[in-house]
Amino acid sequence: MMSLHLSDVLTRFLPDYQQHYAMNWQQQAACKHILQCRTLALGQQLWQCDNCQQQQVVYCSCRDRHCPRCQGQRTRDWIEAQAANLLQVKYFHLVFTLPHELNVISQYAPEKLYKSLFSAVWQTLSKFALQHRKSTGELGMTAVLHTWGQTLTQHIHLHCLIPGGMLSKAERWQVIDKGYLFPVKALSTVFRAKMLQQLRDEKLSIPDKDALLTTPWTVFSKACLCKPQTVLRYLGRYTRKGVLHESRLQRISAEGVSFSYRDYRDDNKRKAMTLSGPEFIRRYLSHVLPKGFMRIRHYGLLANRCRKRKLTIIRQQEAQRKPKDEATATERETPCWRCSHCQVGSLHLASVIAHRPEGNPDG
Incomplete structure (x- = not known):
């Protein structure tokens, strides 16, 4: 069975979607990149086997963070960089979720809403850390913004990984x-109090204020992570996870787009859902972030400005030495893959061929 891609959905249904919905420039750019990803429009690379000399052409990717086909290598690169920042302690995983009444703000002021969420969560955790009965101090936190649920609806929440120490x-x-x-x-x-205050500071209108003040807000604590390898897997899963993995796409037809999802309210069962093409695109594009907005942020002792110094202090006190591969920075090697022709040699990048639009002369 031929694998399906998000670009297939856009190719078939985007013209219809544009007749019914307006798109901002970030959404237009994301669609353009996804449609061009791994096509001749972005150029191609020539890879050659070091054993049989067979050559293979690979089309270049768009590297857009909203493109589901461009997250694999970026995830591996990011995890590799984060390995040097791990501490030999257990990690706490907390999830802070916004009530759905606030979703409407993301339609006209997404950057202010998401910024307020990051600030409110860190202020909340810092307040508890400074008032801890047995010990007080500064926490560290890596926070990752997710705006989607399994069915691509708005479900704005923050995943927080926190080292177990102050x-x-x-x-x-x-x-x-x-x-x-x-x-x-x-x-x-x-x-709840911190988030509502942040929204007031941003001069944003708060919908259903009375209901928000009386309804419990959701903060979920997941199981502790005790091994560094487990922490790295979690970092990869939650930090670079996209809106929809393309393996979940099941069928594209005149009726619409069918995809699988997990129903957490029904014992985590895997189910299927079919949406019309325009509705599927509308849901997907609602999660396109403002340009330049950082959806992964580090706070406290993991903040960029002081992380290196404070981690060194902590490791010295823990009497632990850095692994040898963390002691000095090494130059990254160009990735290579096994040759599909001879199954013996490895493919190495031979050249990059830039695309020239038709009608443009060479030279």
């Missing part, structure tokens, strides 16, 4: 031994 003002590392970071019900109450 760095005191005297820069003494204090490990958190208990099985949870902070009580989630208490976190939920403070998170």
Whole structure:
């Protein structure tokens, strides 16, 4: 069975979608990149086997963060870079979810809404860290914004990975031994207050304010991660995960687009859903982020400005040495793959061929 791609959906249904919906320039750019990805429009690379000398042509990718075909290598590269920042402690995984009443703000002020979410979550965790009964100090946090649910609807939430320890003002590392970071019900109450205050500071209109003040907000604590390899897998899964993995696409027909999803309310069962082509595209494009918006952010002792120094202090106190491959930076090798022709040699990049539009002379 031929694999399906998001570009197939756009090729078939985007003209119809454009007749019914307006697109901002970020959405237009994302569609253009996805349609051009791994086609002649972006040029091609020539790879050659070092054994049989067989040559293969590979089309270049668009590298757009909204393109599902461009996340694999970027995920591996990012995980490799993050390995140097891991601490030999357990990690807490918390998920802060916005009530769906606030989804409407993402339609006219997405950057302010998402920025407020990051700030409110970090302020909430910092408040608890400074008021901890046994020890106080600074936490570290890697936060990742997701705006989608399994059926591509708006489900705005923040995944937070937090090392199990605090760095005191005297820069003494204090490990958190208990099985949870902070009580989630208490976190939920403070998170609600911080988020609503952030929205007021941004001068955003808050819909259904009375309901938001009386309804419990969701803060979910997942199981602790105890091994560095597990933490890396989680980082890859949650940081570079796109809106829709193309393996979930099942069928594209006149009726629309069929795709699989997991129903978390029904014992995590895998089900299928069919949407009209324009509706599928509308849902997908609703998750296109503002240009330049950072959906992965580091806070506290993991913040970019102080991470290297503070991690060094922590590792010294833990009497742990860095692995040899972390001690010095090494130049990345060009990736290579096994030759599909002889199954013995490896493919190596021979040249990059830029695409020249038809009608343009060479030279």
